[in-house]
Amino acid sequence: MFSKVLIANRGEIATRVIRTCRRLGVETVAIYSDADAGALHTKLADESIRVGESPPLKSYLSIANICEAVTRTGAEAVHPGYGFLSEFYQFAEAVEKAGAVWVGPSPSVMKRIESKTYSRRVARENGIPTIPGAYEPVRDPVELEKLLSEFGPILIKPDAGGGGKGTRKVTEPRTAKEALEGASREAKLYFGNGDVYAEKLLDAPRHVEVQILADEGGVVHLFERECSLQRRVQKVVEESPSPALTRERRTDLLRTAKAMAKATGYTNAGTFEFLYEESKEQFYFLEINKRLQVEHPVTEMTTGVDIVEQQLRVASGDGLGIEQDGVEQRGNSVEARIYAEDPKTFIPSPGKITKLSIPDGEHIRVDHALEVGTSVSFYYDPLIAKLIAWGSSRSEAISRVEESLSAFVIEGVKTSIPLQRVIFDDKDFLDGRFDTTYLDSKLPELRAQIKD
Template sequence: MFSKILIANRGEIACRVARTCRRLGIRTVAVYSDADAEAMHVDLCDEAWRLGPPPARESYLLGDAILEAARATGAEAIHPGYGFLSENAGFARACSEAGIVFIGPTPEAIEAMGSKSESKRLMEKAGVPLVPGYHGADQSMEALRAAAHDIGYPVLVKASAGGGGKGMRVVRAADALEAAIEGARNEAAGAFGDDTLLIEKYLDAPRHVEIQVFGDTHGTVVHLFERDCSIQRRHQKVLEEAPAPDLPAETRAAMGAAGVAAAQAIGYVGAGTVEFLYQDGQFYFIEMNTRLQVEHPVTEMITGQDLVEWQLRVASGGTLPLAQEELSVSGHAIEARVYAEDPANDFLPSIGRLRHLRPPSEGPHVRVDTGVRQDDRVSMHYDPMIAKLVVWDSDRAAAVRRLRAALEAYQVVGVSTNLEFLGSVAAHRAFAAGEVGTRFIEMHESDLFPAAAPADDGVLALAALDVLLRRQTEVAAAAARSGDPYSPWHGTDGWRLNDDNYQRMVFLDAGEGRPVTVHYQRDGYRLDLPGGSVMVRGEIDAQGDLVCDIDGFRRRVTVVRQGLDLVILDCGRHHCLTLDDPAARAADRDQGGGGLAAPMPGKIARVLVEVGQTVEKGTALVVLEAMKMEHTITAPDDGTVVTLHFEAGDQVDDGAALLEFEPGGG
C-alpha cells in the first residue's frame, strides 16, 4: 500500500479520498486553485500544493503542474477522482513515464473506451449487446443518411467523443436529419475537438442501468451489481439507486456478466462503470466510464464495501478483496445530487456564499458526501454540486421514506438549490412505484414544477413571530447594557395610551405587500392575517430555531435572517419574505444595508452614476454580470452617491461593497 498519494481533484470526491486514506494511514497531498485555498479538501489533507488561478484550465487541468506537485512532495501515486483529468489517457501515460502510479485504468483502456465508435466495435466483438446503430468511419452525409434509413426512425445522432448531452440530437423524421447532423457536428467539434458522429436507434422510454465493475492487475474482474440512474435532466443524472427496481433476476445476471465481459475485453484495471439502456426486457451497451462514478456510494451502501479502498489496493498491486461469489446485496440505497441551481430556470447554476448550511444528521441510514461548509462559496468556475445525499434501508419503500425525510431536513440558504425539486421527485407516486425512466422528469413536469404560490397565513405567522421574538431579544440585550434596564422605553409589548396595543407589519412576498397586524396579549400574540386571526407564542432555542405554537399546534422551524430578508425553512420548503418596516429599514441602512453589496461574485458590467450624483429611490446604480445574467443594484432611497469602489470590468466577490450611498440627498 502507498505511504503518500496526491489527490488531483477537489470537492466531495477529494474529501472522500482523503478520509479513506486517513483511515488506512496513508498521507495525502491536496492540490488547489486560488478559489479553493480555504476549501474543505485542503484542510482534510496532510499537505497542500497551489496549482494556479481559479479557472480549471489554469489549475486542475494542468497535468504537468500536478506531476510536479507529486514529485516535489514525494507522492507515490495520484488519485484523479472524477472529472478533470480522470479519463485523460495522456495524463495517465505521463504518470507512468514519471514513475508515479495513476490510480485508474491503463491509458490503453481509457483510449479504447474514450471513443464511442471504437468502444462499440470492441463490445460487439466481445458479444456485449449493442443498440442497433452505425459506428462506421465513413462520415459523409450520404453514409449517415443511409444508416439512419436502415436503422429506422426515430434515431439518435450522437458525438463519438465526450458526453453530457453535447453533440446529441433526436431525429424523428428523415427531413430533419441533415440539420441535426450539422448541428451535432458543430457542437461536438467545439466541445471535444472531434466531430465524428454515430447514429443509433432512439429508444423512446428506456431506463439507464449501469454495472459497477472492478478489475485487478492479476486478470480478475468482478461486478458489484447494478445501479439505476434513469432520473435525469438534460442527460445529467439527478437520482441514482441500487439495486435497480423491478429488474428481473435473469436480466440482472446477464447484465452483470456483460459488464464483466466488457471490462475483460480491454484488460480493465480498477473501478469502472459499464452503462446500458434497458427497455422492453432488453438491454444495450451505450458506453463505459473508465473511472469511479459520482454515484458509487449507493453501491457501497448495499455491498458494505469501500470502493476507494479497493482502488488503492488494486493500484498498489494487490488482488481484489473479494471474489464474485463473496459479494452480495443488502437492502436498498438511493443517492440525490444536491446542486446549487435553479430548477425553475432550466436548472441554471447558482453561485454565491452558503450563508446557512445544515445537512441532515448522518448515521447508518443517512450519509452526506460533501466538499463544502457553511460560509463557503459556490464558485462560477466549477461544478455547483453541494453534496451527495445517500440513504439506505432494508427495502426500496423504506429507503424512499428515508430520502423524503432527509431532503426535508436539508437546509441551504444563500444560493438557489434543487432540494425542493428533489423532494417533489421523491414524493411522486410514480417514483414510489418504481416507474422510473430517462423521460421521468419530462413526463411528470407539471407535478415536479408547480406554479409558485404566495406565502400562506402559516408562513406569514412564522415570519412575524420570528421578528417579534428576535426584536424582544435585541431590546432585552440593549436594556441590560443601558443604565436603566427597567425603563418603560425598553418595552416590547406595543403599549399605547388610550389605544389597543397593536403593531402593523408588512412583508413583501415577490414584491407584493402582505400585511400582518400584531395584537399583544398576556400569553403571546394575536395575529390578524389575510385569512383570519391566530394566537401564537414561542421562543428561539439554543440552536437558533423558532419553536412556535400556532393555535395549539407546536413545531420547530428555521428562519434565516439577512438584514430585512427572511427565509423560512419548513418541512423541505423555503419561503423568502422581506420585512417592509420603515424603522427596521432605517436601522439596516444605518448599518450599511440598502442592497449596495454584490449579491454574488461577478464582473461590473456598467457603472451608471457618478460620485456626488443625487438620485431618487430605485435609480439604477451599478449593473453586475454573473452566470451570463445581469443584476441591477438600485438606490435604496433618495440620496447621494458618495464613493464608487469599482469600475466597469472589475471582478468583485460576493458581498463586496460596490459603493457608498448617503440617504436624504446629502
C-alpha cells in the same frame, strides 16, 4: 499500499477520497485553484498545493500544473476522482511519465475505449447486444439517411465524449446534414475530437449500469445501479438495485458486464452502462465510464465494499481484496444529488454558505465539502453534496432520504433540495414507474409543486 496520494480534484469527491486514505494510513495531497484557497478539502488533506488560477483550464484541467505538483510533493500515486481530467488518457500517461502511479485503468485501455464505436465493435464481436446503428464514425449525411431509413429516428453522439454534449436527435432526412455538422462541431469543442456516430433512438428506455472492479487476476461486479432519473442527460437521483430488473435479467446483465470488462482488458474500477427496454426485457451495451462514478455510494451502501480502497489496492499492486462469491447485495440505497442551482430554472447559484445543517443518523451518508463560509464558485460544476440512504427495502430507503432532505439546511445559495423533495413524493417514482424521459416530461408538473 501507497504512502502518499495526490487527489487531482476538488469538492466532495476530494473529501471522499481523503476519508478512505486516512482510514488506510495513506497521506493525501490536495490541489486547489485560487477560487478554492482555504476550501474544506485542502484543510482535510495532509498537505495542499496550488495548481493555478480559478478557471479550470488554468488549474484542474492543467496537466502540466498538476504533474508539477506531483513532482514537488513526492506523491506516489494520483487519484483523479471524477470529471475534470479523470478520463483523459493523456493525463494518465503524463502522471506515469512524472514517476507516479495512475489510480485507474491503464492509459492504453483508456485510449482504446475512449472511442464509443470501438467499444461497440468489441461488444458486437463478443455477442453482447448493442443499440442498432453505426460501428464506425459517421462523416457523410448520406450514411445518416440510410440509418434513418433502416431504423427510424436516430441519435447522433460524440465518439469520444458524453454528458449530452455533441448529441443531436434526427427524425427526418432533410435535417441530417445540419445535425451532423452541428454535433461534430460541438464534439470538437468539448472533447477535442469531432468524430460522431449514430444509433437508433430507443423509445423511453431505462438507464442501468454495472459497477466493475478488476485486477490482473479477474473481474468482480458489485451489482447494478438505476440511473434513469435524468435531466438533459444529467443524473439527478440514483439507486441500487434497479426496481425494473427481474432476477433473470439481472443475472444476464451482470454476466454481460463482466464479459465486456474481460474483452476490453479493463482493470481497476469502471462502470459499464446499458440502456434497458423494459417492455421487451432487452438491454443494450452503451458505453464504459473509466473512473469512479458520482453515484458510487449507493453501491457501497448495499455491498459494504469501499470502492476507493479497492482502486488503491489494484493500483498499488496489492490486488483486489474481494472475490465475487464474497460480494452480497443487501437492502436498497438511494442517492439524491444536491446542486447549487435554482430548483425551478436550474440556473447555477454561486455564493457563500451562510448557514448549514447536514443531516445524520443511522444508515444516512452525506458526501460534501461544505462549511459555513464555503464559497460556491461559478467556475465549477454546481454539484455540492450527495445525500445517500440505505434501507432494508426500497420504500424504507426513500423514506430516509425524504426525512433527511427536510432536515438539510443550506443557506446563502439556492439548491435543488425543494425539487428533490417533490420527486421523492411523486407516485410514479415511488412505484418505480419511470424511464430516462420521466423527469424532462414531468418537470412542469413537478416544478409547480415546489414551495417558495
